Amino acid sequence: MDFLKLSLFEIKQKLESNEITSEELTKMCFNQIKATQKLNALVSTCEEFALSTAKKVDQKRKNGEKLGALAGVPVIIKDNINLEGTRTTCASKFLENFVSPYTATCAQKLLDADAVILGKANMDEFAMGSSNENSAFGPVLNPVNQDYVPGGSSGGSATCVKANQCFASLGTDTGGSIREPASFCGVVGLKPTYGRVSRFGVVAFASSLDQVGVFSRTVKDNALMLQVISGEDQEHDMTSAKMPVPNFVENLKTDIKGMKIGVAKQFFDDKLNSEVKQSLENALKFFEQNGAILVDVNLPSLDVASSAYYIISSAEATSNLARFDGVKYGFQAQNFDGIIDLYFKSRTQGFGPEVKRRIMLGNYVLSSGYFDAYYRKAKRVQKIIQQEFAEAFEKCDVMICPTVATTAFKLGEKTDDPVAMYLSDIFTVPINLAKLPAMSIPCGQDKKGLPIGMQIIAKQWNEQAIFDVANFFEQSTKEAK
Numbered sequence: 001m002d003f004l005k006l007s008l009f010e011i012k013q014k015l016e017s018n019e020i021t022s023e024e025l026t027k028m029c030f031n032q033i034k035a036t037q038k039l040n041a042l043v044s045t046c047e048e049f050a051l052s053t054a055k056k057v058d059q060k061r062k063n064g065e066k067l068g069a070l071a072g073v074p075v076i077i078k079d080n081i082n083l084e085g086t087r088t089t090c091a092s093k094f095l096e097n098f099v100s101p102y103t104a105t106c107a108q109k110l111l112d113a114d115a116v117i118l119g120k121a122n123m124d125e126f127a128m129g130s131s132n133e134n135s136a137f138g139p140v141l142n143p144v145n146q147d148y149v150p151g152g153s154s155g156g157s158a159t160c161v162k163a164n165q166c167f168a169s170l171g172t173d174t175g176g177s178i179r180e181p182a183s184f185c186g187v188v189g190l191k192p193t194y195g196r197v198s199r200f201g202v203v204a205f206a207s208s209l210d211q212v213g214v215f216s217r218t219v220k221d222n223a224l225m226l227q228v229i230s231g232e233d234q235e236h237d238m239t240s241a242k243m244p245v246p247n248f249v250e251n252l253k254t255d256i257k258g259m260k261i262g263v264a265k266q267f268f269d270d271k272l273n274s275e276v277k278q279s280l281e282n283a284l285k286f287f288e289q290n291g292a293i294l295v296d297v298n299l300p301s302l303d304v305a306s307s308a309y310y311i312i313s314s315a316e317a318t319s320n321l322a323r324f325d326g327v328k329y330g331f332q333a334q335n336f337d338g339i340i341d342l343y344f345k346s347r348t349q350g351f352g353p354e355v356k357r358r359i360m361l362g363n364y365v366l367s368s369g370y371f372d373a374y375y376r377k378a379k380r381v382q383k384i385i386q387q388e389f390a391e392a393f394e395k396c397d398v399m400i401c402p403t404v405a406t407t408a409f410k411l412g413e414k415t416d417d418p419v420a421m422y423l424s425d426i427f428t429v430p431i432n433l434a435k436l437p438a439m440s441i442p443c444g445q446d447k448k449g450l451p452i453g454m455q456i457i458a459k460q461w462n463e464q465a466i467f468d469v470a471n472f473f474e475q476s477t478k479e480a481k
């Protein structure tokens with residue numbers, strides 16, 4: 001039996017029935033990590049910590065003690081999430097040797113649920129990117145076809161799940177960084193409602209848009225993981241919402257009859273690759289045949305979402321990244337002449353080109369002469385997009401569209417063209433601007449065998465509707481295979 005290929009729920013059951021111990025499973029995962037090292041999915045591993053956690057959980061199980069929901073299950077977290085005693089690099093030279101002095105709430109919740117954290121996933125530097133080629137530690141390779149990018153910025157988190165290095169992982173999504181790599185790698189990736197998961201201990205990119213979420217091989221696994229990491233954390237993150245955390249797994253519906261699925265034509269225009277379009281149309285037909293009602297909705301401002309997103313996110317990044325000055329922690333340039341020179345040299349040498357581009361863009365749009373023309377206008381666009389989504393959701397329960405207009409692109413294909421790179425997330429950024437939850441699930445593949453992702457969007461706090469639709473699709477299409 002290949003334990004590593006099982007879903008999180010299946011492996012949980014194997015652990016519960018003592019067919020395998022967590023220690024054995026953890027060792028298998030580390031062997032798999034070594035065997036698939038070429039993918040460059042991880043920045044670092046914490047083998048000693050993982051094995052000692054696994055042994056503790058095994059012992060607790062032996063003693064008949066109460067165990068958490070993820071007891072003994074190996075997982076991986078993105079390298080912008082702090083875990084005490086491990087390096088948290090954000091895939092930046094700036095933080096290459098930074099060791100976390102504390103643990104992020106989401107990581108702590110995994111540990112409290114008795115999960116085994118194996119290591120930290122590679123990413124685009126400070127989560128800026130769509131291909132994982134902006135990492136100071138080299139690109140991640142797509143596990144389906146190594147000539148292609150895995151997507152970004154959480155490319156490592158998607159890859160480690162697809163490559164069976166672990167059973168689920170955490171990523172972050174500011175403009176698509178969970179859903180785009182999930183789509184490119186053929187796994188399930190959810191960005192929850194803004195405020196569902198605490199951001200405490202997660203290195204900020206654009207604080208008003210950043211959200212932690214889950215990669216998994218099945219929808220039900222994703223629901224369980226979200227249940228574990230969600231919840232208010234007002235003491236540490238005031239934007240974490242005081243919302244009850246539903247039992248997503250128990251509430252999973254097996255039927256979609258009468259469910260209203262919104263389809264906005266703006267997601268299906270000529271920018272869409274024909275194979276992606278075909279795959280999405282097949283999925284919509286499938287839903288209709290199974291009793292769902294397709295409803296036309298309108299999102300007229302969708303085409304300006306990307307511009308607004310890159311203005312707002314860069315403005316916030318500029319402010320968040322001001323702390324990296326070479327004084328208190330992180331990279332410090334040698335041979336400097338006074339404090340200004342120290343800042344200048346540390347930031348010049350410590351940050352990669354994309355991060356510098358965002359800092360310049362952010363400062364530009366915030367500068368007194370341009371604030372109204374760019375930043376204020378972008379915030380207005382954000383309001384309009386929020387309203388358009390609110391109106392659309394008066395007519396439907398979920399909306400469905402492609403996650404990305406194409407399948408994965410080749411390594412190096414867009415590195416010289418930042419605008420082309422930015423346009424890879426035209427379908428994902430509007431959801432962050434509107435603070436909604438959305439998931440990417442696999443819904444087919446193109447002629448080259450590359451995965452196609454379908455995006456399911458819901459109203460704020462209604463992740464349940466996403467899980468229901470996605471689970472129905474996954475289970476029915478699995479049976480059909």
Ligand code: GLN
Pocket residue numbers: 127128129130152153172173174175176177178205313425
């Ligand atoms: N690709 C987008 C960007 O580069 C999204 C990144 C993210 O969601 N962290 O900003």
